[in-house]
Amino acid sequence: xxxxxxxxxxxxxxxxxxxxxxxxxxxxxxxxxxxxxxxxxxxxxxxxxxxxxxxxxxxxxxxxxxxxxxxxxxxxxxxxxxxxxxxxxxxxxxxxxxxxxxxxxxxxxxxxxxxxxxxxxxxxxxxxxxxxxxxxxxxxxxxxxxxxxxxxxxxxxxxxxxxxxxxxxxxxxxxxxxxxxxxxxxxxxxxxxxxxxxxxxxxxxxxxxxxxxxxxxxxxxxxxxxxxxxxxxxxxxxxxxxxxxxxxxxxxxxxxxxxxxxxxxxxxxxxxxxxxxxxxxxxxxxxxxxxxxxxxxxxxxxxxxxxxxxxxxxxxxxxxxxxxxxxxxxxxxxxxxxxxxxxxxxxxxxxxxxxxxxxxxxxxxxxxxxxx
Numbered sequence: 001x002x003x004x005x006x007x008x009x010x011x012x013x014x015x016x017x018x019x020x021x022x023x024x025x026x027x028x029x030x031x032x033x034x035x036x037x038x039x040x041x042x043x044x045x046x047x048x049x050x051x052x053x054x055x056x057x058x059x060x061x062x063x064x065x066x067x068x069x070x071x072x073x074x075x076x077x078x079x080x081x082x083x084x085x086x087x088x089x090x091x092x093x094x095x096x097x098x099x100x101x102x103x104x105x106x107x108x109x110x111x112x113x114x115x116x117x118x119x120x121x122x123x124x125x126x127x128x129x130x131x132x133x134x135x136x137x138x139x140x141x142x143x144x145x146x147x148x149x150x151x152x153x154x155x156x157x158x159x160x161x162x163x164x165x166x167x168x169x170x171x172x173x174x175x176x177x178x179x180x181x182x183x184x185x186x187x188x189x190x191x192x193x194x195x196x197x198x199x200x201x202x203x204x205x206x207x208x209x210x211x212x213x214x215x216x217x218x219x220x221x222x223x224x225x226x227x228x229x230x231x232x233x234x235x236x237x238x239x240x241x242x243x244x245x246x247x248x249x250x251x252x253x254x255x256x257x258x259x260x261x262x263x264x265x266x267x268x269x270x271x272x273x274x275x276x277x278x279x280x281x282x283x284x285x286x287x288x289x290x291x292x293x294x295x296x297x298x299x300x301x302x303x304x305x306x307x308x309x310x311x312x313x314x315x316x317x318x319x320x321x322x323x324x325x326x327x328x329x330x331x332x333x334x335x336x337x338x339x340x341x342x343x344x345x346x347x348x349x350x351x352x353x354x355x356x357x358x359x360x361x362x363x364x365x366x367x368x369x370x371x372x
Contacts, residue, residue, distance in 0.1 A: 013365040016046045016088055018081075019062075020095040020104055022069035025053050026230055027255055028197040029280045030120055033144075034096050035060050036169055036280075040357030048088065050081065059257075072102050081107035091368050094118055094142075105137035114367050116140040120277040122148050122300075124155040131156040140367045142166050142360070144277045145300020164363040169356030170283050170347060179260035179288055186251065188224030191266035192326065193290070195259055195281040196273065198231030198252075203272035203295070203316055205233070205240055210272075210322035212244035214330075223249070223330065226262055230255040263288045267336060268329050271295065272316045278304055283351050286311075286343035291336045293325050304350065308335075310342035 019034055038047045042062055049064040051057040057064050065084060067077050084090060085107060095104040096118045108115035117138045125131045134141070134152070140162040143149050149163045157163070192211070196202045204227055211225045227237070227250070234252055241250040253262070263269065269285035271294040278300050286292055294301055295316020305311035312329065315321040329336040 013361075013369065014045055015091045015361075015364055015368060016048070017041060017364065018048045018050060018084060018088070018090045018093050020093065020097075020100045021049065021051045021053075021056055022067075022097050022100050022103075023053055023056055025055065026197055027056060027059065028229075029277075030096055031056055031059075032280045033118075033120060033168055036171065036353065037094075037356065037360060038062050039171075040169060040353050041360060043357075044361070046088075048084070048090075050084065069099070069103070072099055074103060077103050078107050078110075082111050085111040085113050092116060092364050098123075101133055101137065105133075108139070109137075114139040116142060116364065116367055118142045119148060119152075120144050121275050122151050122277070124151060125157060126155060135161060140164065140363060142363065144168050146303055147300040148277060162363075162367065164359065166356055166359040166363065167351050168278060168280050168283060169353035170280070170287055170351045171353050172287050172348060175260050175284055175287055178258050179264035181258055181261045183261040183265060186224060186226075187222075188249075189222035190220065190224070190330070191262070192223065192225045192268045192270060193228065193263055193266040193285065194225070194270045194272065195228040195263070195285070196271075196279070198227070198229050198233040198237060200233065201273060201275055202229075202231075203274055204237055206317065206319045206322060207270055207272045208237060208240050208244065208246070208250060209319035210270075210326060211250065212241075212246050213319065213323040214327055215246050215249065217327075219327070219330065221249075224251065225249060226251045226253060226266065228253045228256055228259045228262060260284070260288060263290060266290055267340075268293060268326060270322065270326065271301075272322060274316050276301065283347050286340075286347045289340050289344055291329050291340040292343050293322065293329070304346060305343075308339070310339060310346045312339065 041047050047062045049062050050067045052069040067080050090113050092114045093104040093108050094116050095101050105115045135158050146165050241247040263285050269290035271282045292311035296313045307313040312325045314325050
C-alpha cells in the first residue's frame with residue numbers, strides 16, 4: 001500500500017484517515033471528540049468514518065460508511081473494513097471504542113495499514129487478553145490525559161507501544177456563537193448544570209442526591225438543576241428526583257443538538273463521574289463561564305483543575321462532599337466568579353482546536369512513516 005504523500009500546499013503529509021465508531025445509540029464525549037478531531041483533520045487530509053448508528057453518522061460531516069459492528073470478532077465488519085482500506089487507500093484507522101480495537105487491528109494487519117487506538121478514560125490492562133490487544137495490535141494509542149497513559153504503563157503496556165497525550169480541542173468561537181440561541185424559559189434565577197450520557201458511570205444519581213440535600217437545608221428555591229443528555233438511566237433519575245421531592249427543580253432535557261445556551265445560562269457545572277478523562281463537557285462549560293465542581297478519581301482532571309483556583313475538586317462518590325462544594329459557590333459569588341474566570345482562561349490556553357489537530361497530524365504521520 002502506498003503510504004501518505006506530501007501536501008504541497010501545507011507541507012504536511014496528506015493522509016487518508018478512517019475513524020470508527022460502533023456505538024449502537026447515544027451521543028457522548030467520545031462521539032463529540034470524534035466530530036471535533038475529524039473536523040480539524042479534514043482541512044488538510046481525507047477523513048472518513050465507519051459507523052453503526054445513523055443518528056451518530058449524520059452528525060459528523062465527513063464521507064461515511066455504515067458497518068454492522070455486531071461483535072468484537074465480526075468477520076463481516078472486518079471484510080468491509082478491508083474493502084474500504086483497499087478502495088480508499090486508507091493510511092490509518094482510528095477505532096474510538098474498545099469493541100472496535102480488534103476489528104480495526106485485524107483489518108489493518110491484513111492490508112498493511114496502521115491502527116491507532118483512541119482512549120478517553122482510565123483503563124487498567126487487568127487481564128491477559130487486554131494486555132495482548134494493547135501490546136500486540138496497536139500501532140499507537142491516543143489518550144487525552146497523562147494519568148491515562150501512566151495507568152496503561154503501570155498495568156502492563158510495554159514501552160515500545162507509542163502513546164501520545166493529545167488534549168481535547170475546543171472550538172470556543174463556535175461554542176460562543178451557538179450559545180446565543182434561546183432556551184425555554186425556566187422558573188429559576190440560578191442554574192446548576194451537568195452534561196453527559198445518562199449511565200451509571202457518570203454519577204448523576206449522586207448529583208441529584210447532593211442537590212436534594214441542599215434543597216432540604218434551605219437552598220434558595222429559585223435554584224434549579226439541569227442535566228443534559230440521554231441514556232438508559234433517564235427514567236431512573238427522574239424517579240429519584242420525584243422520590244426526593246425535588247422533581248420540580250430538576251430538568252432532564254434529553255439529548256440536545258445545541259446544549260450551549262443552557263451552559264451559558266448556568267453559573268455552576270458539576271462533573272460527578274467516578275471515571276472520566278478530561279471531559280469535553282467540562283471544558284465547554286468552563287469556556288462559557290461556569291465555575292466547575294468535579295471529581296478527582298477520573299483520568300487526568302487534576303492536570304487541568306487546581307482546587308479553589310480554577311475549580312473545586314471533590315470526592316465524586318460522596319454526595320455530601322458534592323453538596324458542600326456546590327453550597328460554597330452558591331454562598332460566595334465572589335469566589336464563584338473568580339473560579340469561573342480562571343477556568344475559562346485555562347481552557348483557552350490549553351485546549352485549542354489548532355493544537356489538537358497539530359498533535360494528531362504529527363502523531364499519525366509518525367506512525368505511518370516510521371512504524372514500530
